[in-house]
Amino acid sequence: MIKPTQAIKAFVENQVAFVIIGGMALRGHGSSYLTQDLDVCYSRERANLKKLAAALAPFNPRPRGFPANLLFVWDEQTLQNGANFTLETSIGDIDLLAEVSGVGIFSNVFDESVTISLYGFEVKVLSIEGLLKAKRAAGRTKDLLVLPELEALREILAESNE
């Protein structure tokens, strides 16, 4: 199971440019959705890839389902060669996405994010509006099933704030 405290601490301490998206973001906003992994969108800038590689290195990241007997090198170059990574680590499953469908690349995701306080850190989390765009664009059944609750949540928060 994911240990978000350690993951977030590692990202923040290494000054990684990231935004929490997916199930943890949904949950953070109040949804009842359950998730076992941490999904983040990250900046593809070269300097950020270096920070991201350093942040996760202590947790031995490997692609999920990758044969145990095959060598996998986790470094800046590996990140440079890919865009999306579904990783298993010693602190749980972490998905790294360079882009979020319906929202865009990191800078767009960052602009659609809100700041919340998590485990003593100020962390960027995709907004409800951003999550709605992402879920609609992803269009899979599991994404579409989240929409009624998320739309209700947006309405509740807007109307209770009037």
Place this chain on the structure above:
Amino acid sequence: MEKLSEKRLEKIGKLIRNPRPGSKVAAAKEFGIDLTLLARNLRLTPEERINETLQAIEDVEFFSNEMRKSLKNKND
């Protein structure tokens, strides 16, 4: 983003208990979403909400392991 005020939570309670016809809240209720869970989650901070997720997953894993053990014992 800290805890919502009691006044706001009260408003949220009313919106959930008596959804306006045609609203997204009414649609979610109709869809089968348990909005009382939403109301409950909104009483927590984002960090507390995430911690509860982790606890819930741990509980589900424990429950499913116990189920598996029990079924195995029955079948042995």
